[in-house]
Amino acid sequence: MATKRPLPSKVAAMKTKKRQRLDGGGPTADHGVKPAKKAKTARRVDELAWKDVSMPDRMDDYEGFFGLEEVDDVDVLKDDTTGKFSFLSKVARAAPEKAAEGSADGKEVDDVDGDEWSGFDDVAVPEGKKRATKSKPPAKVQGSKKATKAPKPDITGSAKAAFQQLGEDGTEAETDVSAWRALELSPDTMASLATLKFSKPTPIQKAAVPDILAGHDVVGKASTGSGKTLAFGIPILERFLELRSVGKTKGTKTPLALLLSPTRELAHQLSKHLTSLCSNGLFEGPLIATLTGGLSMQKQQRLLKDADIVVGTPGRLWEVMSDGQGTIKALQQVQFLIVDEADRLLSEGHFKEVEEILNALDRKEVDEDGADDASEAHQKGQSPSSHDSARQTLVFSATFDRGLQRKLAGKGKAGNDLMSNKESLEYLLSKLNFREEKPKFIDVNPVSQMATGLKEGLVECNGTEKDLYLYALLLLHANVRTLVFTNSIDAVRRITPLLQNLGLSALALHSGMAQKARLRSVERFTQTADSKKPSASILIATDVAARGLDIANVQLVIHYHLPRAADTYVHRSGRTARAGQAGSSVLLCGPEEVAGVRRLVAKVHAQSAVQHDQTANEAAKQGYYIRTLDIDRRIVSRLKPRVTLAKKIADSSSAKEKHNKKDDFMRQAAEDLGVDYDSEEFEQQERGHRGRGGGRKKKEREARGLTKAEVGSMRAELKDLLSQRVNVGVSEKYLTAGRVDVDELLRQQDEGGGKTGEFLGQVTGMGLEDL
Numbered sequence: 038m039a040t041k042r043p044l045p046s047k048v049a050a051m052k053t054k055k056r057q058r059l060d061g062g063g064p065t066a067d068h069g070v071k072p073a074k075k076a077k078t079a080r081r082v083d084e085l086a087w088k089d090v091s092m093p094d095r096m097d098d099y100e101g102f103f104g105l106e107e108v109d110d111v112d113v114l115k116d117d118t119t120g121k122f123s124f125l126s127k128v129a130r131a132a133p134e135k136a137a138e139g140s141a142d143g144k145e146v147d148d149v150d151g152d153e154w155s156g157f158d159d160v161a162v163p164e165g166k167k168r169a170t171k172s173k174p175p176a177k178v179q180g181s182k183k184a185t186k187a188p189k190p191d192i193t194g195s196a197k198a199a200f201q202q203l204g205e206d207g208t209e210a211e212t213d214v215s216a217w218r219a220l221e222l223s224p225d226t227m228a229s230l231a232t233l234k235f236s237k238p239t240p241i242q243k244a245a246v247p248d249i250l251a252g253h254d255v256v257g258k259a260s261t262g263s264g265k266t267l268a269f270g271i272p273i274l275e276r277f278l279e280l281r282s283v284g285k286t287k288g289t290k291t292p293l294a295l296l297l298s299p300t301r302e303l304a305h306q307l308s309k310h311l312t313s314l315c316s317n318g319l320f321e322g323p324l325i326a327t328l329t330g331g332l333s334m335q336k337q338q339r340l341l342k343d344a345d346i347v348v349g350t351p352g353r354l355w356e357v358m359s360d361g362q363g364t365i366k367a368l369q370q371v372q373f374l375i376v377d378e379a380d381r382l383l384s385e386g387h388f389k390e391v392e393e394i395l396n397a398l399d400r401k402e403v404d405e406d407g408a409d410d411a412s413e414a415h416q417k418g419q420s421p422s423s424h425d426s427a428r429q430t431l432v433f434s435a436t437f438d439r440g441l442q443r444k445l446a447g448k449g450k451a452g453n454d455l456m457s458n459k460e461s462l463e464y465l466l467s468k469l470n471f472r473e474e475k476p477k478f479i480d481v482n483p484v485s486q487m488a489t490g491l492k493e494g495l496v497e498c499n500g501t502e503k504d505l506y507l508y509a510l511l512l513l514h515a516n517v518r519t520l521v522f523t524n525s526i527d528a529v530r531r532i533t534p535l536l537q538n539l540g541l542s543a544l545a546l547h548s549g550m551a552q553k554a555r556l557r558s559v560e561r562f563t564q565t566a567d568s569k570k571p572s573a574s575i576l577i578a579t580d581v582a583a584r585g586l587d588i589a590n591v592q593l594v595i596h597y598h599l600p601r602a603a604d605t606y607v608h609r610s611g612r613t614a615r616a617g618q619a620g621s622s623v624l625l626c627g628p629e630e631v632a633g634v635r636r637l638v639a640k641v642h643a644q645s646a647v648q649h650d651q652t653a654n655e656a657a658k659q660g661y662y663i664r665t666l667d668i669d670r671r672i673v674s675r676l677k678p679r680v681t682l683a684k685k686i687a688d689s690s691s692a693k694e695k696h697n698k699k700d701d702f703m704r705q706a707a708e709d710l711g712v713d714y715d716s717e718e719f720e721q722q723e724r725g726h727r728g729r730g731g732g733r734k735k736k737e738r739e740a741r742g743l744t745k746a747e748v749g750s751m752r753a754e755l756k757d758l759l760s761q762r763v764n765v766g767v768s769e770k771y772l773t774a775g776r777v778d779v780d781e782l783l784r785q786q787d788e789g790g791g792k793t794g795e796f797l798g799q800v801t802g803m804g805l806e807d808l
């Protein structure tokens with residue numbers, strides 16, 4: 038007997054308009070409801086009248102979905118015997134839309150018959166699915182010898198595709214992509230590049246695309262922000278279009294490419310970037326599934342079934358592969374394996390899961406029923422077959438271990454040492470099972486791994502003054518999109534509210550946050566970057582944001598804590614000065630750290646010289662000398678009262694929050710044990726235990742002890758201080774030149790209600806503007 042079941046709140050929340058009358062009003066006799074004027078008919082999911090949902094505040098690739106749709110007035114029925122669902126609706130999707138809905142290969146993301154769709158979930162269709170329209174490539178796309186399929190004129194009148202080719206004034210925005218011709222790409226890819234307005238390939242794209250298209254394994258090195266994603270993305274799209282033109286993508290259940298990413302944010306960004314190339318409405322592109330932790334695994338597994346490109350972080354990918362559903366078998370057939378940010382992925386920390394994945398991809402034995410059990414195979418100690426791989430392996434990063442670079446460039450001594458260090462990148466590269474004896478090593482930036490538009494500097498300050506100097510730097514670079522890197526989650530948690538109290542809209546990003554909050558922070562930061570809004574333009578992050586993140590218009594990177602390794606310095610700094618833009622990277626360091634910092638930065642700049650047969654010391658000696666930037670101490674000291682107050686307020690709320698959490702935990706534990714819990718008594722006992730951390734605890738207690746009224750008055754005082762303008766229009770250089778009487782200026786400033794001199798904003802004469 039068919040019964041009705043209401044949508045769970047999750048589904049309802051995903052739709053802007055809820056389905057009507059889900060608990061009644063259906064036409065079934067069981068419910069004895071008056072028949073509607075037009076009877077509802079059972080329809081398949083893809084026959085329903087889905088409409089696009091606009092999501093202004095969400096990431097386009099949220100949870101691996103590239104678009105959401107909604108549907109109204111549908112009754113959902115569950116057959117208790119079979120457990121299958123069916124849908125009753127008066128209206129069906131209009132015919133032309135339906136044609137657009139189905140992909141050429143007839144695949145569907147949500148199983149229509151409900152065979153595998155055992156529960157309700159968000160119903161969404163990736164963008165690639167919805168765009169089966171064709172359109173004319175822009176006028177200047179011509180001359181490709183390797184055409185897979187001639188594009189047809191836009192007979193369906195796809196307004197979207199046509200609109201994408203129009204400039205704001207309605208005229209055709211032509212991008213001359215003739216500089217790509219030497220790469221012999223298909224008209225579809227050329228059209229896509231024109232839509233993206235990429236008029237010419239970047240050096241790494243120019244060098245790597247032909248080798249990848251020719252079937253070689255490639256290890257690619259190019260500086261940060263130089264377009265490495267499309268260096269492998271374009272060949273993947275080319276292969277997809279080639280296979281599609283001969284009908285080989287139809288009905289296949291095996292992905293074409295597998296991409297490994299070290300972080301979740303980067304995985305989502307890679308998907309988004311590839312989507313912009315592959316699903317721009319000009320042709321039907323490949324489906325992309327993003328597998329990352331922190332988001333619904335079932336949903337990702339469902340997407341995986343139809344995916345052409347799989348992008349994943351090692352942990353979640355291995356989890357999915359280990360589920361015995363035949364995922365390993367499917368992934369064993371990928372034609373491309375891409376290891377992005379390879380030196381990070383193949384280093385300690387990610388090592389275990391990456392190695393498991395690599396072993397599983399190369400394992401020959403699979404159960405008779407086609408399913409696989411990775412852990413079982415692992416226990417059996419099955420090892421990968423060597424050098425019989427059909428797939429191409431592509432390895433990319435801006436940084437590689439120096440010894441490895443020399444070897445790849447043919448300068449190193451081959452020897453037994455190759456296998457001696459099991460943790461080394463070299464050893465792991467040997468596990469990648471390249472199809473060729475030696476992959477092609479392409480290094481387009483042998484001279485420097487830093488972006489050409491990057492300027493570097495350091496600010497010297499005591500450890501206890503870092504917050505103050507950070508604030509001063511941020512004020513001096515007001516309205517500049519800034520990424521601040523710290524070495525710990527605690528520091529992000531502390532600095533973010535501190536800056537917020539100071540009236541700056543700082544956002545946090547660290548791995549201790551829930552995944553949705555992480556994505557939201559990146560999304561908000563990206564949006565403000567896009568909209569050029571001055572607010573919310575500071576992201577305080579751990580090194581989870583150091584690699585690969587491509588956020589437009591980030592102009593300043595501040596290293597609040599020194600990076601722990603040279604490669605981290607390169608990647609953090611690489612979040613600015615991307616794609617040929619300018620940007621600055623500033624290190625905050627204590628006087629005792631300056632010498633070490635200079636060595637670290639010189640080492641980074643000396644890498645290439647070392648490749649050219651110098652020793653590290655020789656290279657560093659002739660090397661780069663990072664400049665010290667002066668910030669006028671008078672300005673800093675005038676900012677101090679604000680920072681001190683803001684810190685007290687932030688410490689008070691964080692101590693209270695921490696205490697409440699601990700209290701909840703203790704209360705629960707006491708309840709579980711069936712004993713009484715008195716928080717004051719417990720605290721007194723704790724106070725009795727003196728020892729390490731006693732001072733910190735005392736401070737926490739004091740901060741927690743502040744009353745609401747005390748915090749309120751501090752807030753009022755801070756508000757008052759923030760409303761006063763601080764003159765920062767004078768610099769040390771000015772002072773030493775003796776042209777300005779700063780005391781007089783500051784006095785006038787106070788008396789004149791902030792009308793004298795120059796105020797907060799970009800300052801000239803400090804050396805900072807040269808950065």
Ligand SMILES: Nc1ncnc2c1ncn2[C@@H]1O[C@H](COP(=O)(O)OP(=O)(O)OP(=O)(O)O)[C@@H](O)[C@H]1O
Binds near residue numbers: 238434584
């Ligand atoms: N041919 C091109 N012309 C103009 N812009 C491009 C081109 N190719 C890529 N870009 C843009 O350059 C930016 C950086 O690209 P990408 O993220 O691939 O850099 P990357 O080399 O992978 O950097 P990282 O080492 O930091 O990961 C992106 O915003 C991308 O859209």
